[in-house]
Amino acid sequence: MSGQVDLLTLARACGWSIRTAKRVIAAPGWPAAQRAGTGGRASWAVDELPETLTRKGCEIAVRDRVNTALLLREHRERPVEPLSATRHSRQRQHGEAQLQSAWRHYERLTNVRKNEAKRRQRAVLAVEALIRGGETMGAARALVAAQLQRDGVRGGSNATLGRWMLAVKGAPRDAWVALLAPSYSGRQRTAELAVEAWDFYKGDWLRLEQPTAQACYARLQRVAAGKGWVVPSLKTLMRRMDRELPPQVQVLARQGEEELMKMYPAQERDRTAFSAVEAVNADGHKFDVFVKFGDGTVGRPMMVGVQCLGSGKLLGWRVGQTESADLARMAFADVVKNYGIPRKVWLDNGRGFASKMLTGGTPNRFRFKVLAEDPVGILVGLGCQIHWATPYHGQAKPIERAWRDLCDRVAKHPAFAGAYTGNNPTAKPENYGSKAVPVDDFLAVLATEIAEHNARPGRRSKACGGKLSFDAVFAASYATHPVRKATIEQLRGLLLAADVGMASRADGSVRLAGNRYWTEALTPLAGQRVMVRFDPDNLHTSVAVYSMAGVFVGDAACIAAVGFADHAAATEHARGRNQYRRAAKLQLVAERRMDAARVAAQLPSVAPSESPETSVTQGLFGKVNPHAAVAQRRPADTSADDCRALDLMMFAQIKKMKAEAI
Numbered sequence: 001m002s003g004q005v006d007l008l009t010l011a012r013a014c015g016w017s018i019r020t021a022k023r024v025i026a027a028p029g030w031p032a033a034q035r036a037g038t039g040g041r042a043s044w045a046v047d048e049l050p051e052t053l054t055r056k057g058c059e060i061a062v063r064d065r066v067n068t069a070l071l072l073r074e075h076r077e078r079p080v081e082p083l084s085a086t087r088h089s090r091q092r093q094h095g096e097a098q099l100q101s102a103w104r105h106y107e108r109l110t111n112v113r114k115n116e117a118k119r120r121q122r123a124v125l126a127v128e129a130l131i132r133g134g135e136t137m138g139a140a141r142a143l144v145a146a147q148l149q150r151d152g153v154r155g156g157s158n159a160t161l162g163r164w165m166l167a168v169k170g171a172p173r174d175a176w177v178a179l180l181a182p183s184y185s186g187r188q189r190t191a192e193l194a195v196e197a198w199d200f201y202k203g204d205w206l207r208l209e210q211p212t213a214q215a216c217y218a219r220l221q222r223v224a225a226g227k228g229w230v231v232p233s234l235k236t237l238m239r240r241m242d243r244e245l246p247p248q249v250q251v252l253a254r255q256g257e258e259e260l261m262k263m264y265p266a267q268e269r270d271r272t273a274f275s276a277v278e279a280v281n282a283d284g285h286k287f288d289v290f291v292k293f294g295d296g297t298v299g300r301p302m303m304v305g306v307q308c309l310g311s312g313k314l315l316g317w318r319v320g321q322t323e324s325a326d327l328a329r330m331a332f333a334d335v336v337k338n339y340g341i342p343r344k345v346w347l348d349n350g351r352g353f354a355s356k357m358l359t360g361g362t363p364n365r366f367r368f369k370v371l372a373e374d375p376v377g378i379l380v381g382l383g384c385q386i387h388w389a390t391p392y393h394g395q396a397k398p399i400e401r402a403w404r405d406l407c408d409r410v411a412k413h414p415a416f417a418g419a420y421t422g423n424n425p426t427a428k429p430e431n432y433g434s435k436a437v438p439v440d441d442f443l444a445v446l447a448t449e450i451a452e453h454n455a456r457p458g459r460r461s462k463a464c465g466g467k468l469s470f471d472a473v474f475a476a477s478y479a480t481h482p483v484r485k486a487t488i489e490q491l492r493g494l495l496l497a498a499d500v501g502m503a504s505r506a507d508g509s510v511r512l513a514g515n516r517y518w519t520e521a522l523t524p525l526a527g528q529r530v531m532v533r534f535d536p537d538n539l540h541t542s543v544a545v546y547s548m549a550g551v552f553v554g555d556a557a558c559i560a561a562v563g564f565a566d567h568a569a570a571t572e573h574a575r576g577r578n579q580y581r582r583a584a585k586l587q588l589v590a591e592r593r594m595d596a597a598r599v600a601a602q603l604p605s606v607a608p609s610e611s612p613e614t615s616v617t618q619g620l621f622g623k624v625n626p627h628a629a630v631a632q633r634r635p636a637d638t639s640a641d642d643c644r645a646l647d648l649m650m651f652a653q654i655k656k657m658k659a660e661a662i
Contacts (some may be wrong), residue, residue, distance in 0.1 A: 004043040005066050013069035013147065064135075068126060068143045099171070102178040109181055117181040123148060123156065124164050124176065141165075190240065191232035197224060201237060202245075206253035213238055271398070272463045274310035275481035276474050277339050281346035281389065282306045282331065282353065284323040285403045288411040290419045292436040293321060300421065301442060304331045307399040309346070311474035312461055313454045314402060315339055318537065319443060328353055329378060330535065333494035336382070340483035341490075345379055346387045346397060359386050378494060382486070402453065410449050415441065492544045492552070495533035500548070503530050510545065510556060517543050517556035525553065532556075 005013075011021040024030065031049065033042035049066060106117065123144055130140035141161045148156030168176045200223060204216040217234045224231045231237075241250070252260045271279075284304045291301045304327045305317040316334035320327045335342070347353040359377040379386060389397045411420055418435030422428040457469045464473055486494075501510050508522035512532055522530070522545060530553065534543040542555040 004045060005049070005069075006043045009069050010044070010066060013065040013150070064143055065147065068130065068147045099175050099178070102175065102181070105183070106178040106181045113182050114177075117177050119153065120164050120180040121177045123161060124168060124180070127161060127165065191236050192230060193232060193237075193240075194229045196227070197229040197231060198240075202241070205241065206245075206250065208254065208256060210254050270462065271309045271312075274308075274344075276308060276310055276477035277315070277335075277342050277483050278481070279309040279344040279346070280306050280315065280335065280342045281309055281397050281399050282328065283348060283397050283399045283403070284327075285406070286323075288407065288421045288423055289416050289442065290421060290433065290436040291439050291442045293439050297321070298436045301439070302327070303446070304328050305399060305402070306331050306335045307402060308470075308474060309398065310477060311463055311470050312398065312402070312459065313470035313474040314399075314450055317446075317450065319439075319446065325353075325358055326536075328358060329494060330537070332358075332379065333491070333535070336486045336494060337491055339478070340485050341382050342384055343484070344387060345384045346389045348389050348397065381493070382490065383484075405453060406449065409453070410446055413445055413449070415445050489552075492533060495535055495544060500529050500531050503528055509559065510543075512543065513539055515539055516559045517545070518559055519545070519554045519556040521545075521554035522556060 007018070007021055007025070010016075010025075011018055014021070014024075016024065025033070025044075031044055033044055106114065109117070126144045126147075127137075127140045130143060131137060135143070138158075141158050145156055145158045145161055164180055168179050171179055197220060201216060201220050204211060204219060205213065213234060217231075217237065221231055223229070248260055248263055251263060282304065284302055286300050286302050289300060290298055292298050293301075299321055301319050302321065302323045303317055303319045304323060306315050307313065308315050316331045316338070318327050318331045318334070347359070353359070358379050407423070410416075416435075416437050418431045419437045420429055421432065454470045454474075457472075458464075458466060459469060460466050464470070501512065503510055503522055503525045505527040507518065508524075508526040509516050509518040510522065510530060510532060511517075512534065517532070525547065529548055531546045531548065531550075532543050533546065535541065540558050542557045545553040545556050547553055
């Protein structure tokens, strides 16, 4: 073998120290060293080294030892030769199943044992190289074994090399490292423990109360003392517990199913495939703030929000005292009115979102009883595809992440100091219950914080890239992707239906929540019952009025009460009244083409009918009516005063006659 050898390799191959090696190469007859590399290290050609060298009466085969050392060193970096047809046949002889099993075993080893397998491979390759160089099998194995011992490697005897070579015989060279991997697995014997004792310890340890290992071990010792069990140490029991029971089983037994599911890798969902308003998710959130509502009650407000999945922007939200279908309905109405109709909607299976009013007609609603005659829900009628998400699951509803942001920025806002309730019963602040925020103030702060939430730059979502805001991403997508817009009729269908009311008999106006609404189309319905659809948070705008038959009548504007001395309002009202009167007159003129005189002229004249004569006259029998008698006795030309005097006189006579008759 030809090559270069340096001083360190020479010393290791011959079993010398560095000082001894320097003395040897300084002796006469030793070949001159050459400087190689930038470091200036001295090296010698192997072919120029002496075959043998006598040192202290012992003859040393210098060249053979150096060749063996170079073989062991060079095979570390030698690439694996490709398999030939002959080697393929040898591989089939060795067995595919055996090779696959060897590789699986190799992959389970630590790096220390993998390095040991590579060292064995280099030793076998060195023996092969020496045999090809003309050495016998025994001499080659002896040279390699001696060099391994000089290098301080344990287990590198001549017999061991023979076993290694037998293990790889007939196998492809690229599989040698797997076949030569150490197979020992350390100490396997375990301490003796009764089956009943082990079952007792597992039953005590695997509980949701999560007792400590020391407490379980103490109870086991107390029971073992009475039953004669031999109990090993606590560390031995815990090592056996970890060896026989996988971590997921222990977590399920001690921490529950929810913690077990956290050990399963969460699914990463790419929301960038959705354009603006294409997909939304909705959820409710109760704020940790005491708010005083308009009816005087104090409680924590409930917000229903709708979030765009593609950008993360909060598109619509409404606040009420409880989560209800009406609250969700109005939140979606804001989204449809301001942005468009979403194609896909993710909802949880709560009673508010899964109500038949919103999602009726969805076959997989899993809430309430699904009937064939159920009315079509509002979202289903708009063509939205409903998907049900797991409640309280952040991966299924990204809006949960927005709630965490608003919890800190809204509930703990400085304007609400004293009204914060804490996020759980054990985290109440010192000033708990000292204040209740008016609902108008709460809504104002909430609107500001939601706007800031949407406009905050540097969002770390995949769509924002750590630079943009939700508003920027939404605006860019909204300008380049088609969005379905709702018609006026669809927007009216999203409004709430109020209780049926009565239109005023005088002018047809409708009163709702203390406000008065009127439109000219209501005049024919004066005195009749009508149905009103309205937005409960915008009662000072117009409302939609329907007849009891479901026919749309018109949008009635709110007629607000004004101050008694408000001249401008009075002038505006008079102007509207005059326009109303002028329009009615013009319509009357257009419809009345014939005046009253022409109508009267065309009526036919009718002669008065003659009084018929009777042939039967009814006689007066029995008692005479005194009043009739008085009227008959009264002269025809008597004046009014005279008639009154005569009547009094006659009544007196009649009264006297009645008294005498009695």
